[in-house]
Amino acid sequence: MKLVILDRDGVINFDSDRYIKSPEEWKPIPGSLEAIARFTQAGFRVVVATNQSGLGRGLFDMATLNAMHDKMHKAVNQLGGRIDAVFFCPHAQDAGCACRKPQPGMLVEIAERFNVALEGMPAIGDSLRDLQAADAAGTRPILVLTGKGEQTLKAGGLPEGTEIHRDLAAAAMALAS
Ligand SMILES: [Mg+2]
Numbered sequence: 001m002k003l004v005i006l007d008r009d010g011v012i013n014f015d016s017d018r019y020i021k022s023p024e025e026w027k028p029i030p031g032s033l034e035a036i037a038r039f040t041q042a043g044f045r046v047v048v049a050t051n052q053s054g055l056g057r058g059l060f061d062m063a064t065l066n067a068m069h070d071k072m073h074k075a076v077n078q079l080g081g082r083i084d085a086v087f088f089c090p091h092a093q094d095a096g097c098a099c100r101k102p103q104p105g106m107l108v109e110i111a112e113r114f115n116v117a118l119e120g121m122p123a124i125g126d127s128l129r130d131l132q133a134a135d136a137a138g139t140r141p142i143l144v145l146t147g148k149g150e151q152t153l154k155a156g157g158l159p160e161g162t163e164i165h166r167d168l169a170a171a172a173m174a175l176a177s
């Protein structure tokens with residue numbers, strides 16, 4: 001089975017420094033939903049792994065996060081795609097949990113849940129911490145230049161072997177053609 005792990009904010013939807021706190025604020029990046037459909041149609045399971053510390057900080061609640069993800073699932077389904085699961089870390093940065101990226105906890109959990117090998121599994125993100133988590137888990141780190149991606153590229157220090165694509169659409173074109 002093929003599986004691709006996607007970060008959410010800055011990869012699937014536009015990011016905001018003030019957090020995405022409502023379904024109304026959740027707006028897809030052009031081409032990203034089609035890219036997910038392309039992965040689905042190429043036989044990939046698509047799983048989202050996202051840090052959502054806004055939850056732990058009380059900026060939004062579980063019902064609101066579910067409503068955002070409902071919107072995301074429906075928008076993807078309409079295009080013939082499917083997000084098989086959403087894993088999220090609700091903890092604040094100082095909580096010291098094992099799931100908040102750059103920790104590899106969520107990625108390891110996804111591999112266990114779906115019974116797939118971490119090695120060679122593409123993990124796509126726009127922040128250094130996504131790539132560090134991918135690297136620490138032993139997956140294949142892929143940077144997209146949407147969201148914080150340009151900044152991340154400029155700042156450097158990417159894990160060895162990080163692949164770079166313009167956006168999720170370009171990554172899907174390369175990985176699922
Ligand atoms: Mg991101």
Ligand SMILES: [Zn+2]
Nearest residue numbers: 089097099100
């Ligand atoms: Zn966590």
